[in-house]
Amino acid sequence: MEANATVVHREPWNKGKIVGQKSPFKVKDIWALRVRLQMEGRVRELALFNLGIDSKLRGCDLIGLKVRDVCHGD
Template structure:
């Protein structure tokens, strides 16, 4: 049998949106984000943001980090090496 009313196609979630590599954040934008996170007392988010900016890690690499990657013996290291 042939349907007279075919199922409507769902529109792609990224239709009309810019995809791909984005422009880097400006220094003013970085400091604005840091200040907002400090005011909200979002310590973990601020630490992840600072790590991402300072290390220039990609988001996919940043989210796979574990506390043991940057802490040895229960104390956070001032510098961490990512292999």
């Protein structure tokens, strides 16, 4: 018996992409993002961005936060 094996060539998902640690934001880039989010009225995204930058939390850690984790008092 002969088995017809078809070989599928797949390209690596990261071929031609920069992988690994990214360079940190520059101060002017941070302020540009803050201003753009504020002008667009994207309050939630601005709050998450500010919290992430100021606390140095990762994105996956920010997503899991609840309001009661951040807000003190009523």
